[in-house]
Amino acid sequence: RIQRVFEDYFARHEFPYQLTDMRGGSDFLPFIENGVPAGGVLAGASEIKSIDERREHGGMARTPLDPCYHRECDTLLNINLEALQRLSRAAMYAVSTLATTPDLRGYLAGNA
Numbered sequence: 001r002i003q004r005v006f007e008d009y010f011a012r013h014e015f016p017y018q019l020t021d022m023r024g025g026s027d028f029l030p031f032i033e034n035g036v037p038a039g040g041v042l043a044g045a046s047e048i049k050s051i052d053e054r055r056e057h058g059g060m061a062r063t064p065l066d067p068c069y070h071r072e073c074d075t076l077l078n079i080n081l082e083a084l085q086r087l088s089r090a091a092m093y094a095v096s097t098l099a100t101t102p103d104l105r106g107y108l109a110g111n112a
Contacts, residue, residue: 002039
């Protein structure tokens with residue numbers, strides 16, 4: 001359900017996005033494993049960009065989405081400000097949408 005809020009935001013603004021499973025070991029995993037709804041966005045890390053992703057998002061195919069992820073070059077100077085703005089606004093939209101959802105527990109459980 002949280003994912004749908006993010007999808008709505010990106011669709012409304014015609015921003016390209018792609019879905020990924022929330023299965024890798026990250027900050028959200030303990031929540032999911034304990035039945036707490038979780039969702040979010042990511043800008044990529046060490047995953048390899050496909051040719052199709054290159055066509056849609058630019059950059060170079062067959063290279064890591066973020067070649068500096070957890071490396072020495074992973075500094076404030078390496079921040080993609082456009083991506084930061086888009087993802088921050090998407091998070092703000094999700095929080096404000098969910099915060100004003102009547103019967104949020106029901107919505108997250110798929111009952112509303």
